Amino acid sequence: MSAYVNLAYDYPVLGAFWTILWIFLWVLWVMLLFRVIGDIFRDDQLGGWGKAAWLLFTVFLPFLGVFVYVLARGREMGDREIRHAQAQRRAFDEYVREAAAGPGSTSAADELAKLSDLRAKGDISDLEFQRAKEKILH
Known part of the structure; x- marks a missing residue:
């Protein structure tokens, strides 16, 4: 056992x-x-051949490809990221609205239109229409 063993304290702090x-x-x-x-x-503005060229450039010459891509298209890269995040936010908000509304729920405008049709047919009186309308709006 005369072999030299590296211990943790043999590794200098600057090396770490x-x-x-x-x-x-x-x-x-x-x-x-x-x-x-x-x-x-x-990127939607970049065509198929352009995407293929940039992809090959970044895969086969990664350091140079990424450096040139960031220099050439860096500003639009940030704008695309922002648009993508905003689109995701809109889709999430729309999903939450649909989920909160429930499967069979209708909007207040739809219910008011139905009440108006019932009153026009004579199925409900004006007083009943006003009461139902107040319930819907409040």
Whole structure:
């Protein structure tokens, strides 16, 4: 057992700092790469051949491809991200409205239209119409 064993205290603090820094930068790089690839597919203004060219450029020359993509299309990339987030928010709000309304619920305007039809047919009196209308509106 004369072999040298590396212990934790044999690894200098500056070496640990540099290791953590490189790991952080690598994770940041991977996140940026996937964000660029996602933006390539999300862009509606870019045609099929343009998407294929950018994708090949970022896959085969990733550092240069991502750098050029961010320089050339970085501003629109942020705008597309904002529009996508707003569209998701609108879709979520619409879903919540539909779910809260329930499957058989109708709007106040629909109920007022039905009441008006009933009054026009003579099925309910004006007094009954006014009472039902107050219930719907309050």
